[in-house]
Amino acid sequence: MVKRTTKTIGKHLEKRKLEKWSDIVTKLDLNLNEKTNIVTAKQIKSITGEEPRLMAKIDQREDLPSIFKKHNVFILPLDRQSYAILQGKGYHTLEPMDFDGEKYLTDNPFPVSSAGIESESTYLDYAYATGLLSRFTHVDNLFLATRGRRTTPQFDFSVGGTNLSVKGAQIEIDAGYENVEQIVLVEGKIGVPNTFIIRQLYYPYRAVHSDKKSTRTIFFCYDPKEYAYLFYEYDFQSPFQYDSMKFVRSGKYNINFKPSSLRDYRVNPDKEKIRIPQADDINKIVELPFRVAEGIDTMEKMAAHFRFDKRQSSYYREASEILGLVELNRHTYSLTDKGKQYIQMPTHMRMKYFTKLLLEFPVINQVYLNLTVERDKPVTKNEIVDILKNNSELTGSTLLRRTQTILAWLKWIQRNVGLVEVSKDRVSSSRQMKLEF
Structure with missing residues (x-):
């Protein structure tokens, strides 16, 4: 008999919870063949008994409930109380990196007290402090300007031919760096997923985007199997189009620590x-x-x-x-x-x-x-x-x-x-x- 780990059990329970979307679709008589369906947090809570924000947090295409996969739809928050179920391109498949990482030498040691802690911010902070983020972005004078949970301002956009308006939706910025000319937003992960929801880059992008500085978006992964730091840069060719995201370039690095005195x-x-x-x-x-x-x-x-x-x-x-x-x-x-x-x-x-x-x-x-x-x-x-x-x-x-x-x-x-x-x-x-x- 195979012993299941706590992590495996947790994923199984999460999957069972998300399958409750079938109950929501049935009880609200939603037609998922339509381009857009709106559901409220109150309806989600009433029907499933689950936390609405967590029911709508589906970060990878693989985690979509069966009924969403069947109709090729995904979900986006519009504010703190309502969500849109949409047809269109909601997720992006991560580009493969089937090559060895570039060796990057630093005399900054990885913080001992953080060893073994599964926190993307720890690895991202280390990549920043060692200068590795600057190496990838080709920008030397970045400084950490924002991170953490916040709500979005109002912005309008289209996805799959549907026009939407977002105001006050909750987002989390893993790290936002700046210099006089640029803003660099980073979404971080432990491990390398096959897919990710574009919202994780697009909503923060729209929240901070301005005419004063150019805004760059980066998806960052720390791969614990290869001890590798992976960076993927993307560009939204139209700020007002959710599914206009295009791959720019990627980089893979292994950090080697050389102690200083x-x-x-x-x-x-x-x-x-x-x-x-x-x-x-x-x-x-x-x-x-x-x-x-x-x-x-x-x-x-x-x-x-x-x-x-x-x-x-x-x-x-x-x-x-x-x-x-x-x-x-x-x-x-x-x-x-x-x-x-x-x-x-x-x-x-x-x-x-x-x-x-x-x-x-x-x-x-x-x-x-x-x-x-x-x-x-x-x-x-x-x-x-x-x-x-x-x-x-x-x-x-x-x-x-x-x-x-x-x-x-x-x-x-x-x-x-x-x-x-x-x-x-x-x-x-x-x-x-x-x-x-």
């Missing part, structure tokens, strides 16, 4: 830098100089861009100022010479440069020095609290909040250059880095 990150810390703003999302600090270069150069503009209040805007400007990337003159932000140099750097060099700027910050520098002097001894959260006390006038709950900020900054170093490993209550030297003096 902690000596490469030696710095001369500036003892004057003792301000500690509450700026936990370090990706926003990374992004801020690029936005200043685009003209988002006041507290009000920055707050509007990041969608937070003016005080938070000041925190992130202050963090960028502490790191020497921007300066404030008469309520206007501008780039320093360091900032101008920073935004022109290739991605992998920028990650190292930004890390060195972080290591110049006295608190981070003290943690770093402690780890290099006693490599096998971690720095605890309580020790970081003590370092903060000695480098600032913080007390009470503010001291604890700024400790979380320091840990967030150290986690960024872990994810992007691998110098350290950060857990809830301690920081350790990375097991993959060499200690050389």
Whole structure:
């Protein structure tokens, strides 16, 4: 008797759930030979008892319920409450890559704490931090600008001769990168599917597409069997036509890690830098100089861009100022010479440069020095609290909040250059880095 794995059982249950679409079609007397049928979330829930969003999430053609396959239809969300069942080309068959991957050398180690975690964002972040994404796109100065769940603005489009309007549909952007001229949207997967629903690229594309920047769409896969990073670029020849997506090119890479030395990150810390703003999302600090270069150069503009209040805007400007990337003159932000140099750097060099700027910050520098002097001894959260006390006038709950900020900054170093490993209550030297003096 063959023992079924939890993953196999889960797929079987998912398949059984999706077959309930037959009940929906029957009870609503839908004619799937028509080009379009509209169903509501309330109807789906009432008939099946299942979560409507999950019933409509059919990412591969192979997963379509039998009744959809029989009539050659697929489903798209129109908003948070209604869905269209359509005839036409809903899915794309992934182009085969029956060739060896190109070897790509990096001195950024894969984060040890993420090993074994099936998360496409982990592999995508690693591909970005090592410069591999820049290698494929031929764009050096990309920065991470958006990711996560959001709702779409209103947009109109056609598919299979049917005109549709979407507003407020939920989407998830695995990663959106930008520079002054381009937006690069990436949909990520663990494993290499045979097919994928075009919606995963098209809806994010329409959500961010503008006349100000060109928008590129990439389907990314990490293949755990070959330890390979696969990129497929597509282009929508008409922004208003769902099924106008065309294949542009692909690339396959195997990342080889060559350890660097902690000596490469030696710095001369500036003892004057003792301000500690509450700026936990370090990706926003990374992004801020690029936005200043685009003209988002006041507290009000920055707050509007990041969608937070003016005080938070000041925190992130202050963090960028502490790191020497921007300066404030008469309520206007501008780039320093360091900032101008920073935004022109290739991605992998920028990650190292930004890390060195972080290591110049006295608190981070003290943690770093402690780890290099006693490599096998971690720095605890309580020790970081003590370092903060000695480098600032913080007390009470503010001291604890700024400790979380320091840990967030150290986690960024872990994810992007691998110098350290950060857990809830301690920081350790990375097991993959060499200690050389």
